[in-house]
Amino acid sequence: MTPQIGILANTRPTLGESPVWDAVTERLFWVDSLGRRIFRCSQRGDTLRAWDLEASVGSMALCEDGRAILAMRNGVHLFDFATGKAELIADPEPDFPGHTLNDGKVDRRGRFVFGSMNVEGSTPDAALYRMDRGRVETLRTGFTLSNGPCFSPDGASLYFADTTRPEILRFDYGEDDGALPAPHVLARLGAGQLDGATVDAEGCIWWVLTGIGQILRLSPEGEELLRLDMPVRHITSLTFGGPEMDILYVTSMGRPLSPDQPRDAVEGGAVFTITGLGITGLVEPRYRF
Template sequence: MRIEVLVDVKTTLGEGPLWDVEEQRLYWIDSFDGRVFRCTADGREVRAWDVPQKIGSMCLRKPGGAVVSLARGFHLLDFTTGEVTPIHDPEPDRPNNRLNDGKVDRQGRFIAGSMDTQEEGPNGALYRLDPDLKVTRLDSGIVVSNGPCWSPDGGTFYFTDTWSGEISAYDYDQRTGTVANKRAFCTRPKTDGGGFDGATVDAEGCVWSAHVYVGKLVRYRPDGSVDRVIEMPVRKVTSVMFGGPDLDVLFVTSMAKPPLPRFPGDGVLRGSLFAIHGLGVRGMPEARFAG
């Protein structure tokens, strides 16, 4: 196994690595600085787009461009012009919330959740954006929405409220895009200052989770047991995604500056985009939004 710094852009809050198999390009975001980045698998041809608000996540669209979950709702992003067009703000009455992590299901629907910006109150919710741009709330009572991903067969949805100490599993109805039967998939200690952050599922059905503020990546077997732990060179790792031509490179984002004073700092590699080689595991191709 080899860990390398792929791009050292010092993202204030790097998040959401997204490998696109069609373009063979990696996208990621800086949540706090409001930027979308793109590069090749080996870190070349870096390109960036500015968005007008903090950004929680993004997905690529089948017709081209992207959907971005900004602080004040879902928007379209045109990569050619840089134009950002509002779709819908599901929480106009909650100014202290912002949209956060999200991913696309096998049917081309974008699932993203919101969070309390102080990371204290259960004021967030989980939403589904359909290809016709209709927004539906799937769950509520969430402090910090993070880590949405699906089992290889699409029938199980994984999701975490970062400070709950657990990743939850839901039954996922692929026909309707609804969730049911929420239960604990795995847990982590609440006493070490860390929390569950971004996640992805590999081709063997194992869940890879970034443990933010403690600098660890953990692979969980489908039964929720720990398979392996990778110690990262920075503590504030935020999210993970498999990519590269063979989907066998694990890309890892990190943050240069913690969002709140109570969280720890890091060394010179803070905010870097990392690539991990030689894991012997492949990921799953990410779907594009169908709208």
């Protein structure tokens, strides 16, 4: 079966990110990180809705009560879609004004795992965090640009990348609280920069390579199983969704973040769909209070 690439919607975001499929309402959410907005549309790309935010947003996940949890420039917030208000619930890095919170996902136990990034330099002083019922703990430090946390189907492995380094890391991820053990290097890459990631129902890891417009599918052992070329270079993240969980949704940048990067065509910023993969994903867990 040959994969087919289409466009779900194009809201012309500065930096499209963090697609999340709501299996209850069969709608897709995503954010414009720098444009400070949340978007939502149906599986057909219509009934588009947008909400404005007061700060940049790195990622979002849905909560059990229908709200969203947001990793933002100024801390972790709960967002109420009914009122359009975001409530600060934690700021894990109050002493790092040059940092912002970035990619995040909910683990299999309903805890929000997210990373930070140093937006003003290359010092590896960012970290990976976990929020459990309002309490934040530091899982590991020593990163510069946290990206792509995602979890194996059984929750025993956490996959992660520091975009400044060409390698995908796997952490043993247990039930206990506290810092993570030293990671294993799952795969080392050549061209492109690692951005968002997700895991399918077979336990394989899908990773975006931004800058070269490619998507990788890796086995749990790190073997490359599939490489897809996208119509734009600056893709950012991805998730499975659709009524059968067999559509891959891919977000992208509206324009490159650096002036020396080539600009994409008119499709830059679109949310793309990939169908015909013959592979299904997993419904993402919701954050538990």
